[in-house]
Amino acid sequence: MTQGHAHGDGLDSLYVAGDSPVHRVAPEVKIAATVAYVFAVVATPREALWAFAADAALLACVVGLAGLPAALVARRLRIEIPFLLFAAFMPFTGAGPRVDIFGVSLSEPGLWAAWNIVAKGTLGVAASIVLAATTPVADLLRGLGRLHVPRVVTAIAGFMVRYLGIVAGEARRMHVARQSRGYDPRWLWQARGMAASTGTLFVRSYERGERVYLAMVARGYEGTMPALEGRRASVSQWWLAVLPLTAWTFAVAAWLAR
Amino acid sequence: MTGQAGAPAVAVRGVRFAYPDGRVALDGVDLEVGPGERVAVLGPNGAGKSTLVLHLNGIFEAQRGEVIVGGLPVVKRNLAEVRRRVGIVFQDPDDQLFMPTVHDDVAFGPAQAGLREADLAGRVAGALAAVGMTDRRDAAPHHLSFGQRRRVAIATVLATEPNVLVLDEPTANLDPAARRELTEVLASLDVTLLVVTHDLPYALETCGRAVVLDGGRIVADGSTGEVLADRDLLAAHRLYLPVGFDPARV
Secondary structure, eight states: OOTTOOTTOGGGGGOOOOOOHHHHSOHHHHHHHHHHHHHHHHHSOTTOHHHHHHHHHHHHHHHHHHTOOHHHHHHHGGGGHHHHHHHHHHHHHOOSSEEEETTEEEEHHHHHHHHHHHHHHHHHHHHHHHHHHHSOHHHHHHHHHHTTOOHHHHHHHHHHHHHHHHHHHHHHHHHHHHHHTTOOOOSGGGHHHHHHHHHHHHHHHHHHHHHHHHHHHHTTOOSOOOOOOOOOOOGGGGGGGHHHHHHHHHHHHHHHHO | OOOOTTOOSEEEEEEEEEOTTSOEEEEEEEEEEOTTOEEEEEOOTTSSHHHHHHHHTTSSOOSEEEEEETTEEOSGGGHHHHHHHEEEEOSOHHHHOOSSSHHHHHHHHHHHTTOOHHHHHHHHHHHHHHTTOGGGTTSOGGGSOHHHHHHHHHHHHHTTOOSEEEEESTTTTOOHHHHHHHHHHHHTOOSEEEEEESOHHHHHHHOSEEEEEETTEEEEEEEHHHHHHOHHHHHHTTOOOOTTOOGGGO
8 A cells, every 4th residue: 555655754754753851841842942042043143153152052952952863963954055055155255354264365244244144044953953853743733833823824834744745645656657658857858747747736736635625624624723732831841941041141141242 | 403313314315416517426316324224325436426425414515305414404504513413434534634643633523513621532532442543643644554544534533423424435445454444443333324335345244235326326225235136237337246256155
């Protein structure tokens, strides 16, 4: 039975099962802490190198506490490479006073701008990686719900998570069917076949959407999604607030020290 | 509610339905199912089976004739109650399971009906136990096997405590073991059952009575054994028993 099977597909593959203190924190606490931490990092003046080092150390503690292998976090950080490439141009193209590094003349504001992107981007992405690796997707949706994100938004996100794997599976089967009939488009002038399959995939997904809606209506759906169950976070779970609070302290201290 | 004691669980009278493109799917269907009865609706693809199913809970409204569920006519003002009484398990469990976890999906129907907290938890636990999926309550649907998803799909409907359970092609895509498990689950349920299928041996296993739907009409109605023994009737409606299968010897 291969139909619709999508083990490890899509977004849930980011979750690393575990029972660490970080895993056990309620999802809404983790989401709030991550967002607040990212804002603190972004608000930190770029010249305050010590503050970024301290923020990184803080996050490293959380990674350690969560029992996540550093290699895993490093591997997943690769997602930001395209953004870093953009940053890499800045020292060459920036204006202002120039400095010579290994005989290459670089723009000083450009270097600071690149550093700003690299440092803040890396810390932000790393924080999201920790969140995604310690929280199952269903819990993330619950957490967003409890943080009063509109139910329409969490429902749409939920459907996306649920059906991403299925649509991807359908696309894969269509690809196999195409190849089996000796058609494996690779070049631009073969785009027609690809476009036709994409159109078919769209129509199929649209029809599935209609069937899902019927199934919802058949079970009494009248326009509002039910709230997802789950326990409210206890006060003790908010210990993770230490992470953003400390990062904010660094950010404020760095501004005051300027 | 206005359910009458002794009223048929489902009564379909002279129902006609044509799709917007003019294709007539149901052309005067008459079918009465008593409380607690188990009826197989047999017919080839395109006979109108699925269209009939969608009339039973008012997703389609009869263009002519009427559908009555436990004494309650299927009309707009009764839809909420009709949909509580008639539970439909659709063909593709991926269409039926749309929530992030098994638990949330099973809770969807009763939560829509207004159940909360302990009542809701009890319903969900009962429905999952009925299909033997209690230990997978926190799993995501796409991490289950096809047979498991089928059983959870049934649980999502059982959780609404329907009086009539309708299954659309329940054995499609099931391997033999999953098919056996499904039979056991169905045998253990205390509901009026309508099984829409072209899997004839399965109809014989699960239902005492069978009707044949073809060309939008009921063309045969009798005990499943009798209907399946009439090979000419079956062949006339594009239904065939598996080679070597003798309904008289089951």
